[in-house]
Amino acid sequence: MNKDxxxxxxxxxxxxxxxxxxxxxxxxxxxxxxxxxDIQSFLMVKSDNIEGELDIALVEGSVTTENEIEELxxxxxxxxxxxxxxxxxxxxxxxxxxxxxxxxxxxxxxxGDMEMTHTKPVQSKPIDxxxxxxxxxxxxxxxKEQFLHFFTRVLKGAPPEKYPRxxxxxxKYNENDCLLNKGIPCLGPLTAxxxxxxxxxxxxxxxxxxxxxxxxxxxxxxxxxxEKGFDIEAIxxxxxxxxxxxxxxxxxxxxxxxK
Amino acid sequence: xxIVKLKKTxxxxxxxxxxxxxxxWAPVKKxxxxxxxxxxxxxxxxxxxxxxxxxxxxxxxxxxxxxxxQASNTKYTPDFSHVSKKIIFGxxxxxxxxxxxMDKFYSHEYNDPYYQxxxxxxLILGHSCWPDEYCMCKSTHTHVVKEGYDLFFTDLEDxxxxxxxxxxxDDLIRLKPELFDEDLTDKDIQxxxxxxxxxxxxxxxxxxxxxxxxxxxLKYQNLLWDKxxxxxxxxxxxxxxxPTCNCYNVEDKPILGKNCSNxxxxxxxxxxxxxxxxxxxxxxxxxxxxxxxxFYTHKLQSYISKYGKPACVGCGRCVVTCxxxxxxxxxxxxxxxxxxxxxxxxxxxxxxx
Ligand code: SF4
Ligand code: SF4
Ligand code: SF4
Ligand code: SF4
Ligand code: SF4
Numbered sequence: 001m002n003k004d005x006x007x008x009x010x011x012x013x014x015x016x017x018x019x020x021x022x023x024x025x026x027x028x029x030x031x032x033x034x035x036x037x038d039i040q041s042f043l044m045v046k047s048d049n050i051e052g053e054l055d056i057a058l059v060e061g062s063v064t065t066e067n068e069i070e071e072l073x074x075x076x077x078x079x080x081x082x083x084x085x086x087x088x089x090x091x092x093x094x095x096x097x098x099x100x101x102x103x104x105x106x107x108x109x110x111x112g113d114m115e116m117t118h119t120k121p122v123q124s125k126p127i128d129x130x131x132x133x134x135x136x137x138x139x140x141x142x143x144k145e146q147f148l149h150f151f152t153r154v155l156k157g158a159p160p161e162k163y164p165r166x167x168x169x170x171x172k173y174n175e176n177d178c179l180l181n182k183g184i185p186c187l188g189p190l191t192a193x194x195x196x197x198x199x200x201x202x203x204x205x206x207x208x209x210x211x212x213x214x215x216x217x218x219x220x221x222x223x224x225x226x227e228k229g230f231d232i233e234a235i236x237x238x239x240x241x242x243x244x245x246x247x248x249x250x251x252x253x254x255x256x257x258x259k
Numbered sequence: 260x261x262i263v264k265l266k267k268t269x270x271x272x273x274x275x276x277x278x279x280x281x282x283x284w285a286p287v288k289k290x291x292x293x294x295x296x297x298x299x300x301x302x303x304x305x306x307x308x309x310x311x312x313x314x315x316x317x318x319x320x321x322x323x324x325x326x327x328x329q330a331s332n333t334k335y336t337p338d339f340s341h342v343s344k345k346i347i348f349g350x351x352x353x354x355x356x357x358x359x360x361m362d363k364f365y366s367h368e369y370n371d372p373y374y375q376x377x378x379x380x381x382l383i384l385g386h387s388c389w390p391d392e393y394c395m396c397k398s399t400h401t402h403v404v405k406e407g408y409d410l411f412f413t414d415l416e417d418x419x420x421x422x423x424x425x426x427x428x429d430d431l432i433r434l435k436p437e438l439f440d441e442d443l444t445d446k447d448i449q450x451x452x453x454x455x456x457x458x459x460x461x462x463x464x465x466x467x468x469x470x471x472x473x474x475x476x477l478k479y480q481n482l483l484w485d486k487x488x489x490x491x492x493x494x495x496x497x498x499x500x501x502p503t504c505n506c507y508n509v510e511d512k513p514i515l516g517k518n519c520s521n522x523x524x525x526x527x528x529x530x531x532x533x534x535x536x537x538x539x540x541x542x543x544x545x546x547x548x549x550x551x552x553x554f555y556t557h558k559l560q561s562y563i564s565k566y567g568k569p570a571c572v573g574c575g576r577c578v579v580t581c582x583x584x585x586x587x588x589x590x591x592x593x594x595x596x597x598x599x600x601x602x603x604x605x606x607x608x609x610x611x612x
Contacts, residue, residue: 029515029516031516032515032516033515035516036515036516148515149512151515152512152513152514152515153511153513155515156513158511158513160510161510162533163508163531163533164531164532164533165495165528165531165532166492166493166494166495168492168494168495168496169494169495169496169499169528169531172313172314172323172495172496172499172500173323173324173499173525173526175289175295175313175314175318176313177289177290177293177313178496178580178582180582181579181580181582188494189492189493189494189582190492214532215493215531215532215533216492216493217490217491217492217493217547219489219610220489220490220491220492220583220606221492223606223609223610224582224583224602224606227602227605
């Protein structure tokens with residue numbers, strides 16, 4: 001293998017595998033991807049995987065078992081740069097929407113006292129709950145354009161500048177008639193940009209699948225939706241679908257602020 | 260300035276003749292009550308029964324996202340593919356004033372070739388309008404135009420009174436002079452004046468823009484800004500829809516498999532979190548309220564001191580766009596000590612409960 005090429009590993013923890021699959025879906029660019037980088041490990045596409053030192057590790061999925069905690073720590077030790085790849089790795093995914101107490105109850109309901117022999121399950125968490133993460137690329141799954149841009153920049157040693165902006169920015173570029181202003185509960189203002197505002201482009205409200213946008217203002221949107229007549233529980237549910245463990249933070253802050 | 264008359268029934272014929280070698284942009288319906296500027300070939304799609312489009316015509320000069328050039332270690336290739344011969348038809352006085360402001364801005368200290376070239380290739384065919392409850396152009400004195408257009412069509416029932424604003428506009432008329440009548444009758448002039456008077460009376464908004472620079476200064480530390488900051492969603496919509504907002508961000512887009520990069524440019528917004536972020540992780544306007552102060556300083560204060568008029572042309576787009584009622588109307592009224600019924604006022608009561 002070429003010594004100049006960056007050594008890359010692509011790993012999947014708990015998720016739908018959609019983000020890893022997205023890479024294989026870059027059909028026109030696949031040859032360029034494999035030419036530009038030395039893909040050492042990528043279980044979905046190859047069998048001769050080498051688990052050694054890495055320049056970059058892309059980690060998809062959230063952490064839901066003790067084995068995964070160990071695997072993740074091992075990846076961190078071997079990789080210079082770790083990327084949280086996709087929504088699950090970044091915020092914990094749909095599977096992280098419950099608080100610890102709720103999770104335990106749900107777990108009990110489904111598995112009862114069944115003994116787990118292979119590994120012990122834990123509540124779903126984003127990878128930064130266990131290791132330091134260098135870069136984040138949200139999306140459910142990550143967008144193709146977004147991935148290729150990110151990947152190329154990282155290969156050139158210049159990861160994209162962090163520039164938080166919500167779905168609304170692209171939605172306005174696309175000149176959509178704003179759904180929120182028409183009383184439809186669109187989560188565009190709270191959601192990280194990157195999907196091309198695909199839902200509002202089709203007259204459907206954003207449900208937040210790119211995960212929480214940095215710098216967003218959930219308190220304001222929460223009260224705005226409430227004022228527009230939506231049920232508090234329905235708003236919470238909607239806002240928590242894709243916000244993973246970041247929601248807990250929000251409701252904590254929200255409790256303080258609303259006192 | 261020359262003034263001519265055109266029969267309404269001859270409009271499409273005229274448009275067809277002048278638009279043969281240009282992209283023809285005109286207002287069309289986007290949804291039952293929203294309009295956008297779009298390139299059209301079928302003139303029957305034109306919908307002049309509109310007040311403001313969702314995005315202003317700035318998108319026609321500088322698209323929201325475009326490539327400026329391609330660069331490698333040895334080569335630099337500029338990309339002007341957004342420039343083409345264009346005609347914008349049906350643009351209202353407020354938006355024409357906004358273009359004049361943009362013209363000044365992009366040629367004042369630094370010439371921006373991406374704007375200049377696009378602008379030089381664009382003909383502006385204005386059209387008269389009627390205010391709705393959100394139009395504020397009378398307060399900003401941008402409800403009538405004296406410059407910035409090539410032709411301006413005033414709608415008088417079955418005819419247009421057409422003002423010729425430039426030699427390029429005159430050239431257009433000369434393509435088919437027989438369609439135009441140079442003799443305006445007393446009746447025409449009377450109709451024109453009457454329309455103008457009636458339109459002047461139709462404005463329901465009145466903002467004291469003259470007082471704003473001082474009020475901005477005096478109230479820079481006012482609690483008002485905290486209230487606004489509390490409600491602002493940092494969504495960037497207000498700046499994207501504002502016809503005089505011109506901030507942009509530049510990004511390197513290296514091409515996979517090639518040793519070169521596209522350098523692209525997209526609209527930026529001062530209301531976004533990292534707008535004032537700099538290398539090293541410092542952010543000079545981390546608070547939403549500080550970022551809103553920047554927006555309103557631009558609209559209500561600094562431009563006035565530099566150019567003698569506000570950077571707001573009163574188009575009302577921010578008013579119909581901001582989901583939480585932060586806009587030039589509510590902010591100016593509050594600076595002027597008037598109570599306004601807004602979401603941000605109600606929210607502030609809610610969170611301090
Ligand atoms: S439709 Fe949704 S995403 Fe688009 S501008 Fe409105 S709130 Fe934002
Ligand atoms: S739900 Fe929101 S973030 Fe997800 S694809 Fe739709 S618009 Fe994009
Ligand atoms: S703001 Fe003035 S110029 Fe603009 S559409 Fe309204 S009335 Fe016309
Ligand atoms: S500040 Fe508002 S009213 Fe003024 S020009 Fe901008 S969008 Fe129009
Ligand atoms: S002022 Fe309104 S439109 Fe502008 S960023 Fe804040 S919430 Fe969005």
